[in-house]
Amino acid sequence: MKRIDLILMKLKEKKDLDSSGISASEIAEELNISRANASNDLNKLVSEGKAIKSKGKPTLFMAVDEENVPPDISVINKFSEVNPSLYSAVEQAKAAILYPPNGMNILLLGETGVGKSTFAGLIYKYAIEMKVKSEESPFITFNCADYANNPQLLLGQLFGVKKGAYTGADFDKVGLIEKADGGILFLDEVHRLPAEGQEMFFTFMDRGVYRRLGETDSERSANVLIITATTEDPNAALLKTFTRRIPMVITIPALRNRGMEERFNLIKQFLLEESGRLGRSITVSINSIKAFLSYNCENNIGQLKSDIQLACAKAYADFLSNKKDAIKINSLDLPSYIREGLYKEVEHRQLWNKLIDINKRYFIFDKDEDREIFEENATDDNIYEMLDLRTNELKARGIKGVKLEEEIERDIEDYFKKYISKVDMSNIKNIIEKDVMNVIEEVIHFCEEELEINLDKKINYGLAVHISNSIDRIRRNKKIVNPKLSSIREEHRKEFNVAVDALKIIDRAIDVNMPIDEAGFIAMFLSYNYGSLKYKQNDVLVIVIAHGVSTATSMADAVNSLLGTKNVVGINAPIEEKPENILGKTIDYIKKNEIKSDILFLVDMGSLTTFGQEIENTFNIKTRTIPLVSTLHALEATRxxxxxxxxxxIYRETLEVNSLYEENALEHKQEKEEKRLAIVTVCTTGEGGAKTLKKLLERNLTFDKKLLDIVPINLVGKESIYERIEKLSIKYEIICFVSPFELEVQSPQFMLDQIIDGQSTSGMQKIIDVEETYLKMEDTLENTLENSDGRTVLKHIKKFIKNIEEELKTNISTNILIGITLHIAAMIDMSIEKKTIIEFEGKDKYIKDNLNLYKIVKNAFMPINTKYSINASEEEICCLMNFFNPRI
Known part of the structure; x- marks a missing residue:
């Protein structure tokens, strides 16, 4: 039985004893639960109408007689709560539905996309809830604009048609009024109804009778409530005799007039709906939410919903194609007209902060939760990405000049603190390329000699990671901009001059061109006063409070032992002990040890999250609280x-503890997945010759430039050519080489003279076609296979085909390649599910006639059998043989 049901049972017991009620504290004590949980459930019972509570202190709760329990809150009232600007419209609609004997006809006014159809649907649901209409009553929707160009057909749709009424009327047809009998007929775009139709309608609204088109001798009757809607001025677009029959006119306001909080509720609703459709949670960046809140949405709610659906569809496509590991919407993924919302209406910032936690980076919308959740995630980009984003953000908020420089300077200072403290020193050489690490060590040694200093070990490692990021950024043709370059050069002249010389060492060794801005960043490391980061006794105390007999103290002991400190304290919260007692222990510890410093509370859950506020009120000490504590959080906070x-x-850095590892893993995965194809051309005649050869290949070969690059490299000496090829293979999958001499490589090679006279063009084109086909097949398999990984499967299929081609000394066409790939992938997928494929007719004779091919195919397929723990039958081997030797 659920806790809330136990509480309701206790309330009923007290009511049977003629009790005047029971307090939350008494319920908590009798059921041995926390007061906070008891209070929360009691108030939930009150909101559900199953309990009532008294005014005054203490607040007493009493069960309500079941026969007097009011119905659940109406769906239209819930709608009104989250859309307060529609309160009047909702009240008008309720009055119209409840008006005796059959309700009032309604005209809805509003711009395109304001939600008139949705509102009409809510009215219908309210009519059923209030038992004005039965649950089986129809709700018929008809858009008059669909038949506006054929008035006769339009009227026939509405009123029905008698056989022979006009040419083509070959049978009697039931109209929508007849179908809506006993329910509601919603006519959208009613201004497109011709004058004749409006006259027929006001007759029906007056008397409840109508005729099908072509009927003259009889009348039909129906009980239908009419809801109409129009985007036009009814006085200009509708007959006065028609509008007089509709006493209830309700105006639905435009989205721009409905307030940001309402718009936020709509965005949440639409994202939760999309989560339900996709069957997965949707992660949305805070900047994306801000953009949706403020962009110019001309077509109102309809456009907002459509734009959100398109953003979700794109994110879902990226997820299916493995570009992202979740359905994630970032502001950069949004169309420019939506992103403009980020740069508008700076005065909304306070309201943004009210609606969304500005310190978080992502919302998670999950249909199972039916609410939004914050993701504890922040990007950990290097300083260049951080400065790009930060500068754009500040400029968008209208911050410029001296104020902008001050903000950026503060961010740069924070960056150095972060880098100096976060690097895992034991793994530094594992995360930086060997040749890059060598030049970094040379740079550090040079700087120490020139400045006659010994860099602190953490400065040393922080500088190493920073230089590695800088080199990587230059290699990716990204700019390095230092907004504080001028002031750094003035304030740290000696360090800056040494940093400029250090850049020359990097340029010479790595063959890159480092900009002068980078010298400013290196100078900051060289001049940074690391002593300011030394341990200050009891500066910020870390207190871990967690449920369990020894959970918190064990965690604190582990952290203190690892870091050689006593700066983290554990306070245990046994499950059976009341939260008030745990709070008392915490207060006693602070009093006894005369704690005056700020405190960071790391707690696991429940009422423990409120302790920080209580401590602030009691001792006037600044506190912060982080829930869902782990040893990793405690380590980071204490460090x-x-x-x-x-x-x-400390609070911000501890919240980011997981993102360092998650973002690095994601970045590595994306780099692996975005590997492109390349033809590498080696030239001895300088850059001009390399470019000429590249143009020749581009002219003579057909390929998709989105998938393949022609990469020219100059021969600087045979000794270094293989190092260059090795570096290229990190970014590219090299499919062949063009060179004036033989290279010691495994990929196919073409001689320079053969390319120039055109002898090798067809052979190279064949390789391109095959590799492009494989690359495209990768996405296909990823989206179609249910039981296995498409990328891995394709790798084994490629090896299988290559082995067959070598044995048969042949090259298969791309069409057959596609067929084999799909066939084997399906075979593997079905084998995992223990499904069998179709039998191969005449198997024995086919094997006997092609015994050599049978042996080759069977042997080549053995690695796939082993990898996926399957045993390909003779029928399946014959199916594969048929691709290489089709039966006539």
Missing amino acids: KSMMGYSLDE
Whole structure:
């Protein structure tokens, strides 16, 4: 039985004893649960109408007699709560539905997309809830604009047609009024109804009778409530005799007049609906939410819903194609007209902060939760990405000049603190390329000699990671901009001059061109006063509070032992002990140890999350609280505390503890997945010759430039050519080489003279066609296979086909390649599900006639059998043989 049901049962017991009620504290004590949980469930019972509560202190709760329990809150009332600007419209609609004897006809006014159809549907649901209409009563929707060009057909749709009424009327046809008998007929775009139709309608609304087109001798009757809607001025677009029959006119306001909080509720609703359709949660960045809140949505709610659906569809497509590991919407994925919302209406910032937690980066919308959840995630880009994003954000908020420089300077300072403290020193050489690490060590040694200093070990490692990021950025043709370059050069002249010389070492060794801006960043590392980060006794105290007999103290002991400190304290919260007692222990500890410093509380759940506020009120001490504590959080918080970080800095850094690893893993995965094809051309005649050869190949070969690059490299000496090829293979899958001499490589090679005279063009084109086909098949398999990974399956299929081609000394066409790939992939997928494929007719004779091919195919397929624990039957081997030797 659920806790809330136990509480309701206890309330009923007290009511049977003629009790005047029971307090939340008494319920908590009798059921041995926390007061917070008891209070929460009691108030939920009150909202559901199953309990009532008294005014005054203490608040007493009493069960309500079941026969007097009011019905659940109406769907239209719930709608009104989250859309307060429609309160009057809702009240008008309720009055129209409840008006005796059969309700009032309604005219809805509003711009395109404001939600008139949705509102009409809510009215219908309200009529059923209030038992004005039965649950079986029809709700018919008809858009008059669909038949506006054929008035006769339009009227026939509405009123029905008698056989022979006009040419082509070969049988009697039931109209929508007849179908809607006993229910509601909603006519959208009613201004497109011709004058004749409006006259027929006001007769029906007056008397409840109508005739089918072509009927003259009889009348039909129906009980139908009419709801109409129009985007036009009814006085200009409709007959006065028609509008007089519709006493209830309701105006639905445009989205721009409905307030940001309402718009936020709509965005949440639409995203939760899309989560339900996709069957998965949807992660949306805070900036995307801000953009949706403020962009110019001319076509109102209809456009907002459509734009959200399109954003979700794109994110879903990226997820299916493995471009993203979740259905995630970032602001950069949105069309420019939506992103413009980020740069509008700066005065909304306070309201944004009210609606969404500005310190978070993502919302997670999940249909199972039926609410939005914050994701504890923040990007950990290097300083260049951070400065790009930060500068754009500040400019969008109208911050410029000296104020902009001050903000950027603060961000740069935070960056150095973060880098100096977060690097895992034991793994530094594993995360940086060997040749890059060598030049970094040379640079550090040079700087120490020139400045006559010994860099602190953490400065040393922070600088290493930074230079590695800088080199990588230059290699990817991204700019490096240092907004504080001028002031750094003035304030740290000696360090800056040494940093400029250090850039020359990097340029020479790595063959890159580092901009002068980078010298500013290196100078900051060289001049940074690391002593300011040394441990300051009890600067920020970390207190872990967790449920369990020894959970918190065990975690605190582990962290103190690992870091050689006593800067984290554990306070256990046994399950059976009341939260008030745990709070009392915490207060006693602070009093006894005369704690005056700021405190970061790391707690696991429940009422423990409220302790920080209580401590602030009692001791006037600044606190922050992070729920869902783990040892990793405690380690990070304590380490930052030892280094003298402020409470807010420790709070922000600890919240980011998981993102360092998640973002790096995602980035590695994306780089792996975005590997492109390449033809590498080696030239000895300089850059001009390399470019000429590239143009020749582009002219003579057909290929998709989105998938394949022609990469020219100059021969600087045979000794270094293989190092260059190795580096290229990190970014590219090299499918062949063009060179004036033989290279010691595994990929196919073409001689330079053969390319120039055209002898090798067809052979190279064949390779391109095959590799492009494989690349495209990868996406196909990823989206179609249900039981296996498409990328892995394709790798084994490629090897299988290559082995067959080598044995048969042949090259198969791309069409057959596609067929084999799909066939084997399906075979593997079905084998995993223990399904069998179709039998092969005449199997024995076919094997006997093609015994050599049978052996080749069977042997080549053995690795796939082993990999996927399957045993391909003779029938399946014959099916594969047929691709290489089709039966006539």
